Amino acid sequence: MAVVKMKREMRKKIDLGAKIAPYPMPVVLIGANVNGKANFLTAAWFTMATYNPPKVAVALNKAHYTNQGIRENKTFSVCIPSMGMLEATDYCGLVSGSKVDKSGVFDFFYGKLKTAPMITGFPVNVECILDKVVDNGSHEMFIGEVMSTYTEEKYLTDGVVDFKKTKPFILSMNDRQYHALSKPKARAWSAGKNYKP
Amino acid sequence: MAVVKMKREMRKKIDLGAKIAPYPMPVVLIGANVNGKANFLTAAWFTMATYNPPKVAVALNKAHYTNQGIRENKTFSVCIPSMGMLEATDYCGLVSGSKVDKSGVFDFFYGKLKTAPMITGFPVNVECILDKVVDNGSHEMFIGEVMSTYTEEKYLTDGVVDFKKTKPFILSMNDRQYHALSKPKARAWSAGKNYKP
Numbered sequence: 001m002a003v004v005k006m007k008r009e010m011r012k013k014i015d016l017g018a019k020i021a022p023y024p025m026p027v028v029l030i031g032a033n034v035n036g037k038a039n040f041l042t043a044a045w046f047t048m049a050t051y052n053p054p055k056v057a058v059a060l061n062k063a064h065y066t067n068q069g070i071r072e073n074k075t076f077s078v079c080i081p082s083m084g085m086l087e088a089t090d091y092c093g094l095v096s097g098s099k100v101d102k103s104g105v106f107d108f109f110y111g112k113l114k115t116a117p118m119i120t121g122f123p124v125n126v127e128c129i130l131d132k133v134v135d136n137g138s139h140e141m142f143i144g145e146v147m148s149t150y151t152e153e154k155y156l157t158d159g160v161v162d163f164k165k166t167k168p169f170i171l172s173m174n175d176r177q178y179h180a181l182s183k184p185k186a187r188a189w190s191a192g193k194n195y196k197p
Numbered sequence: 198m199a200v201v202k203m204k205r206e207m208r209k210k211i212d213l214g215a216k217i218a219p220y221p222m223p224v225v226l227i228g229a230n231v232n233g234k235a236n237f238l239t240a241a242w243f244t245m246a247t248y249n250p251p252k253v254a255v256a257l258n259k260a261h262y263t264n265q266g267i268r269e270n271k272t273f274s275v276c277i278p279s280m281g282m283l284e285a286t287d288y289c290g291l292v293s294g295s296k297v298d299k300s301g302v303f304d305f306f307y308g309k310l311k312t313a314p315m316i317t318g319f320p321v322n323v324e325c326i327l328d329k330v331v332d333n334g335s336h337e338m339f340i341g342e343v344m345s346t347y348t349e350e351k352y353l354t355d356g357v358v359d360f361k362k363t364k365p366f367i368l369s370m371n372d373r374q375y376h377a378l379s380k381p382k383a384r385a386w387s388a389g390k391n392y393k394p
Contacts, residue, residue, distance in 0.1 A: 006317065009317050010306060010317065012351075013348070014350060015308075016346040016347075016348060018250065018251050018342075018344060019251060020251055021251075021253055021321075021346065022277070022321055022346070022358035022360075023225060023243065023275075023365060024365045024367060025244070025245075026220045026221045026222070026223075028220060046220065047243055047244035047254065048217055048256060049256050049333045049338055050256060051334075055333055057244065057256070078220075080218070086382070086388055087388050087389050088392055088394070089389070090388040090389030090390075091390075091394070093386065094390065104394050107203060107206070109210075120203065120207065126218045131333075134246075136328075137248075137249055138247050138248045139247035141254065143331070143333060146216065148213075148214065149216045149218065150212055152209045160372050162372060163372075163376065168220060168221045169382070170221060171385055172360045172381070174357040175354065175357050175381075176384055176385040176387070177385060178383045178385055178388065179382060180378070180382050181221060181379065182376050182377035182378065183376070184374035184375065184376055185283070185366070187373055187374065188368055188369075188375055189290065191283055192289070193287075193288075193291065195288035197285070197299075197301050197302040
């Protein structure tokens with residue numbers, strides 16, 4: 001019976017082929033000085049890369065204007081927006097810094113690295129030194145070591161950044177939709193403790 | 198006045214230091230055959246790496262049992278769970294395949310690569326060939342080329358995977374919480390069209 005059930009289940013599977021993986025993508029802006037001016041590019045192919053030392057990774061199409069600036073200064077920032085900054089964030093993905101000067105879109109500041117612009121009005125900004133660039137085809141991956149994490153007291157609960165306060169948002173790339181996050185639903189590294197396979 | 202306002206804004210900024218970036222992380226299971234048995238590891242440091250050809254990247258601590266299997270077979274899978282599979286997903290992050298046989302946690306299947314186990318009950322499974330491994334310190338990044346994307350008709354709307362149906366979830370690593378996604382809030386590559394900086 002189990003085999004029959006499994007065969008029935010398998011018949012439902014369809015293969016969409018070699019595609020962009022349909023997972024929920026975090027929306028960030030990548031900040032860099034390009035030709036001496038602050039520039040911000042919307043990106044969603046972003047992840048932590050390692051814990052010790054903390055490094056992040058962002059995959060950018062090789063055609064982007066931003067890439068030149070990251071190479072030039074060996075620094076970049078990861079600016080994590082709130083839902084309330086969605087329009088400005090989306091805008092930075094619609095226009096290229098090679099055609100439009102995006103240095104006026106946001107009030108911005110520099111941290112200790114001096115060349116990675118960060119957005120004053122965003123709840124979180126992460127300042128990075130370029131560690132390496134990995135060529136993957138149409139996109140290259142910039143891996144950067146985290147130097148600083150700028151936020152404000154009002155975004156913290158018990159000393160850590162609280163998504164209920166920072167209100168980050170998510171891209172569904174396949175159907176081109178932005179989603180907010182729900183309130184917390186379960187504890188991580190805990191919800192599965194009593195799970196019996 | 199503008200300078201005074203900006204100085205006031207900047208005084209609110211605090212630097213949390215070199216930390217894990219507080220962004221919303223997608224929760225996936227990485228499937229691999231290790232020592233001839235299917236194994237599944239919970240991971241959240243995951244992103245698309247490139248579009249052409251489509252490749253994904255996942256950063257795993259070097260100590261993980263799964264890493265051996267990916268190296269051995271040069272294949273792995275990315276299994277994207279629904280909110281309803283949260284307990285089983287969390288469980289796979291609490292126990293190591295080196296101590297517990299996780300091949301019985303899920304019904305699973307193999308695709309064309311034959312050695313990347315995928316979870317029958319999950320809405321989306323992505324089958325990958327290992328492209329390269331990038332050493333970043335405590336973690337190594339496995340970059341894999343997407344071969345297939347398995348789903349079911351019931352998870353699609355107009356031919357693409359619909360998060361309202363697959364119900365993926367998000368990890369907030371700092372405060373160890375899982376979040377669901379809201380309904381779509383705005384259109385991507387569209388919401389910023391009328392934005393005036």
